Amino acid sequence: MMDANRKSRIRKRLTDWALTGLLFLAMCIICLPGLWIVLNSLRPTVEIMAKPPVWIPRELSFDAYVAMFSGVGQGGIPVVQYFRNSMIIAVTSTIISLAIGMSGGYAFARYRFRFKGGWFLGLMLTRAVPGIALSLPLFFLYARVGLIDTHAGMILAYTALNIPFTIWLIDGFFRQVPKDLAEAAQIDGCTRWQAFWQVEFPLARPGIASAGIFAFLISWNEFALASQLTRSTDSKTLPVGLLDYTAEFTIDWRGMCALAVVMIIPALLLTYAVQKHLVSGLTSGAIKG
Amino acid sequence: MKAWRLPPHIVLLMPAVIVLAAVVLIPLVLSLYSSFTPFRLTRPDSIYQFIGFRNYERIFTDADFWIAFGRTVLLLTIALNLEMVLGLGLALLVERASRGQRLLRTILMFPMMFSPILVGFQFKFMFNDNVGLVNNALQSLGLTDQAIPWLIDGTLAFIAITIAEVWSSTSVFAIFILAGLMAMPREPIEAARVDGCTAWQTFKYVTWPFLMPFAFIAMTIRSLDVARAYDIIKIMTDGGPAGRTEVLWTLIARTAYSDARMGMANAMAYVAILLSIAFTALFFRQLGKARAQVAADW
Numbered sequence: 144m145m146d147a148n149r150k151s152r153i154r155k156r157l158t159d160w161a162l163t164g165l166l167f168l169a170m171c172i173i174c175l176p177g178l179w180i181v182l183n184s185l186r187p188t189v190e191i192m193a194k195p196p197v198w199i200p201r202e203l204s205f206d207a208y209v210a211m212f213s214g215v216g217q218g219g220i221p222v223v224q225y226f227r228n229s230m231i232i233a234v235t236s237t238i239i240s241l242a243i244g245m246s247g248g249y250a251f252a253r254y255r256f257r258f259k260g261g262w263f264l265g266l267m268l269t270r271a272v273p274g275i276a277l278s279l280p281l282f283f284l285y286a287r288v289g290l291i292d293t294h295a296g297m298i299l300a301y302t303a304l305n306i307p308f309t310i311w312l313i314d315g316f317f318r319q320v321p322k323d324l325a326e327a328a329q330i331d332g333c334t335r336w337q338a339f340w341q342v343e344f345p346l347a348r349p350g351i352a353s354a355g356i357f358a359f360l361i362s363w364n365e366f367a368l369a370s371q372l373t374r375s376t377d378s379k380t381l382p383v384g385l386l387d388y389t390a391e392f393t394i395d396w397r398g399m400c401a402l403a404v405v406m407i408i409p410a411l412l413l414t415y416a417v418q419k420h421l422v423s424g425l426t427s428g429a430i431k432g
Numbered sequence: 433m434k435a436w437r438l439p440p441h442i443v444l445l446m447p448a449v450i451v452l453a454a455v456v457l458i459p460l461v462l463s464l465y466s467s468f469t470p471f472r473l474t475r476p477d478s479i480y481q482f483i484g485f486r487n488y489e490r491i492f493t494d495a496d497f498w499i500a501f502g503r504t505v506l507l508l509t510i511a512l513n514l515e516m517v518l519g520l521g522l523a524l525l526v527e528r529a530s531r532g533q534r535l536l537r538t539i540l541m542f543p544m545m546f547s548p549i550l551v552g553f554q555f556k557f558m559f560n561d562n563v564g565l566v567n568n569a570l571q572s573l574g575l576t577d578q579a580i581p582w583l584i585d586g587t588l589a590f591i592a593i594t595i596a597e598v599w600s601s602t603s604v605f606a607i608f609i610l611a612g613l614m615a616m617p618r619e620p621i622e623a624a625r626v627d628g629c630t631a632w633q634t635f636k637y638v639t640w641p642f643l644m645p646f647a648f649i650a651m652t653i654r655s656l657d658v659a660r661a662y663d664i665i666k667i668m669t670d671g672g673p674a675g676r677t678e679v680l681w682t683l684i685a686r687t688a689y690s691d692a693r694m695g696m697a698n699a700m701a702y703v704a705i706l707l708s709i710a711f712t713a714l715f716f717r718q719l720g721k722a723r724a725q726v727a728a729d730w
Contacts, residue, residue, distance in 0.1 A: 166525040170539050176554050176599065177542060179565055183557075196568035243447045250444035264716065266448065269456045271655070271712045275662050275681045276701035279688050280459035280466070303455035306448050308653075364547030366663045382547045396557055403550050410545040415538060 177407070184208070184400035191396055207401035222402065224376040225384040230409075231294055232380060233362040236301035240358050241351060243302070244309025249339070251310065252317035270307040274367035282371050292374040300368050305358040312357070316350025317343065352417050363410055381406045460705075463698040471695035478695075487699035496675070497683065497700060504679040504707075507590075507661065511597045512654060516647060518598065519605025526606070527613045540610070543603045552667025555596035559583055559668075586676030589669050593677060596664050605650045612646030613639075644722035652715040655708065680704045 183191055185203040213219040251263060281300065282291070290296030320343050328338040344351075366382040373379045381402070388399040467487055471479045491497050526536045546554070558565040559582035570576050582592050616639070624634045662681035665671065671678035671686065684704065688697035 162525060162528065166529060166536075169522055169525065170536065173539055173542055173599075173603070175565075176558065177546075179558065180554060192563050194562070196563075196572060198572065243451065246444040247448040250441040254439075254441035254444075256439070256441045262445070264713070266452065267716070268709050268712060269452050271708045272456055272460065272705050273662065273681060273708065275685055276463075276705055277456065277459055279694060279697060279701065280463035281455065283462065284459055299451070300455055303451050306451060310448060360545065364550070366547060366549040382549045385549060385553060394553075394557075396563075399553060400557075403554070406547065406550065407545055414541060414545055 180400045180403050183397060184404050186397065188395075188397050207397045208405075211398060211401050211405075220384060220387040220398075220402070221376045222381075222384065222405065225379055225381045226405070228294065228297075228373075228376075228378055229363060229380040229382075232297045232301065232378075233359055235294075236298045236305065236362050237355055237358040239298065240302045240305035240309050241355050243306055244313050244354060244358075245351065247306070247310040248313030249317055249343075251314040253322070266310060267307050270304070274304070274365065278368050278371040281368070285372060291372060292378050294378055296372055297369065297378055297380070300372065301362040301365065304365070304368075305361055308361075309354045309358055312350060312354040313347065316347040319350075320346045356413060356417050359413060360410055363406075463701060466695050467699035467702055469695045471693075471698075473692035473694055487696050488703075490696070491699055491703060496678070497703075500678045500680050500683045501703075501707075503590075503677070504661075504681075504704075507594065507597070507679060508711075511594055511601070511661075512651065514594070514598050515602045515605050515654070516651070518602045519650070520609055520643075520647075522602065522606040523609035523613055526610055537607075537610070540603050540606050543600050544607075546600060548600065548661075548663035549667055551596055551600045552664040555592065555599070555664070556583065556668045559592045583669055584673055586673055589673065589677050593661075593665055593668055596668065597661055600664070601654060604654060605647065608646045608650040609643055612643045616642050642726060645719060645726055648715055648719040648722050652712065652719055655711040655715050680707070 182200065184207050185205070186200050187202065187204070187206070190197045190200065190202075211219050211222050247266070251259065256262075285291045285296050290299070324342050324346070325335075325338040328342045329335060333341065364382060365380075369380050369383050370386075373383055385399060385402055385406075388395040388402065466479060468484060469479050469481055470483055470487075522540065526533070526540060529536060543551075557563075559567075561567055561579045561581050561584060564582070566582065567579050570580065581588065583589050620638050621634055624638050629637070661679065662685070665677060665679055665682055666685070669677045671682040680700070681704070684697050684700045687693050687700060
């Protein structure tokens, strides 16, 4: 009896260790590509290309970053402009799609109307049209109205890209806020508008934050549309800028890694800032729908 | 006389509908029209020449297109299933960890911050046969003394692309399933234990049915942006070597921009759009069913 107990306890501890080891390994695999990029942005090209490989870096420097910011002509790329374009386009389109998503999500959560399910599915399906399929006709349309290579054009496109998903998430959140609260506020003399801003909006804020981070990440990272609709430093975004480090048959890996780090940092900071809301924000609509 | 006003839900939905009509619907109508013409970028007036279904007829007999079509479905099936299984495993592992939950969750979300094009470059670098991390590691560990031609051999390139795709998107599944695990009530699991269920039975009959809606939400989101695969493949192999990793999106882009056959490309795009709409609608239906199931059981 004692023996069987001990045996099962040992076996339990062994599985525990094995599972913890597995978790550690999985986390390493997830992090590895990112760390590899950071490491290579700090190493001289000779070392990246070395055969046999150099595992322990001999010298680390910020040369790649210095070169990148030193401007066109001195081995740099217009990274400041790209960054500015990316920021303007991503932030503006996130704000607009949140506003539109809030009004749309509120309509789905609070009103009954005919063909509601159909409208909802229809809006969602517009997202199923992939960027590359959209970029061909959108290119013609934009060329006709003069939106090629402008911030406005990119903002409009990304707003449309983000609306379906924002509506979906925000709809789920407004559903969780009990209807009675807003009605009580209206009985107390608020208008519907006031009741929304003072009662329902604060309660749904975590969900709106998580919808915002998703919209931002999608706009910040999008490539297929941006590569067709932008031409010059007037509107090129960072993902398109990555291509500046490629030539016909060669790629400047070190420079590209440095730009990649510049690209990831804002996304990382923002995600970390709102990560608390992210998990709960994503799934609140899952069960109740 | 009372002024006539639109019902509020129409006013509220109006902005969304207007933007989507301008950026998605109008271009789609345009491309539908041009798919019935032999439109070429080099000859702008060819857009007025109507040829009926000839583009579509040509697609249906075009072996390259159907190979790419099959390969797209194959890639999606393999990638989505792998991501689902790995995501489930990761979520279960993270959930049972007693310390460092916050850190683990942040790491879990890490790949979601990477632009798909960045994922493409990153894995192109890592799978580079000469200086890549994978070959360097294999050679240093003495597992092979030759450089494995990852992106040069067709089958290996397909595997490399699948790995990149799985790395970048497993976290979507993991996050959703993790949130499902966290939202799950404890009592039914304990009840199942008391009734003498094994761990596997508890998982199969209690935990998994509860997690289903979460998994399907992740599926739906993923199927909404499957075209992310375009960015990754475009960078890693651009459909090569010799078309061995060509999927629908790379084929469409090549037809449209390199060959400048816009009409043809738009016809292809329509077939592809129908494919992804079918996938999305399917997952939406499953989601509804799984939700109803959970609502009935819990």
